[in-house]
Amino acid sequence: DVKVTQSSRYLVKRTGEKVFLECVQDMDHENMFWYRQDPGLGLRLIYFSYDVKMKEKGDIPEGYSVSREKKERFSLILESTSTNQTSMYLCASSFDRRKKETSLSNQPQHFGDGTRLSIL
Amino acid sequence: DAKTTQPPSMDCAEGRAANLPCNHSTISGNEYVYWYRQIHSQGPQYIIHGLKNNETNEMASLIITEDRKSSTLILPHATLRDTAVYYCIVRVALTGNQFYFGTGTSLTVIP
Numbered sequence: 001d002v003k004v005t006q007s008s009r010y011l012v013k014r015t016g017e018k019v020f021l022e023c024v025q026d027m028d029h030e031n032m033f034w035y036r037q038d039p040g041l042g043l044r045l046i047y048f049s050y051d052v053k054m055k056e057k058g059d060i061p062e063g064y065s066v067s068r069e070k071k072e073r074f075s076l077i078l079e080s081t082s083t084n085q086t087s088m089y090l091c092a093s094s095f096d097r098r099k100k101e102t103s104l105s106n107q108p109q110h111f112g113d114g115t116r117l118s119i120l
Numbered sequence: 121d122a123k124t125t126q127p128p129s130m131d132c133a134e135g136r137a138a139n140l141p142c143n144h145s146t147i148s149g150n151e152y153v154y155w156y157r158q159i160h161s162q163g164p165q166y167i168i169h170g171l172k173n174n175e176t177n178e179m180a181s182l183i184i185t186e187d188r189k190s191s192t193l194i195l196p197h198a199t200l201r202d203t204a205v206y207y208c209i210v211r212v213a214l215t216g217n218q219f220y221f222g223t224g225t226s227l228t229v230i231p
Contacts, residue, residue: 042223
């Protein structure tokens with residue numbers, strides 16, 4: 001089974017602090033994603049990565065940055081937190097090149113259990 | 121990505137089949153139908169996906185109508201642990217495309 005592990009389930013920080021959220025996947029997936037989930041707004045994509053050291057902006061990248069130094073690890077960085085960044089943060093990964101029976105295009109994304117971040 | 125419509129909530133008796141409908145009347149030919157569920161305080165869990173043929177795996181069955189404008193997720197023998205919000209998503213399966221989760225169907229399995 002695919003395992004996507006996020007470093008913390010719950011985190012409380014103060015405004016202005018720098019926060020690192022870590023995500024590790026154990027399935028050698030090429031693609032990794034960071035979303036935030038808020039009531040009534042569904043999931044919104046913050047950043048994603050196709051490969052090591054590659055990153056692409058999603059729909060709401062402002063106030064965030066990411067780092068992918070190793071294939072299995074994708075970090076989300078909140079440089080200077082604000083109260084409107086209080087949210088559930090979800091990491092996902094997809095695409096196993098070894099699965100020749102399915103193409104790049106239709107493998108699903110697999111999610112971690114999320115980090116509930118509260119900014120006071 | 122095509123818009124989907126799901127009922128906001130459903131109940132199902134434990135041990136019975138749960139049939140969750142999804143309408144996606146504007147789906148285009150290259151869009152897949154994916155189903156996820158989210159149990160409270162956990163991340164979304166992938167269930168199944170398909171393009172036009174019916175699909176079955178160890179968790180569920182996916183029935184897609186011939187015109188592809190609607191689909192049904194079937195949990196053959198619902199248990200209390202199947203209580204969750206179920207999301208139907210249609211998307212062009214391209215690398216990097218995000219999944220747009222709507223409001224889903226809140227399924228409650230009743231003992």
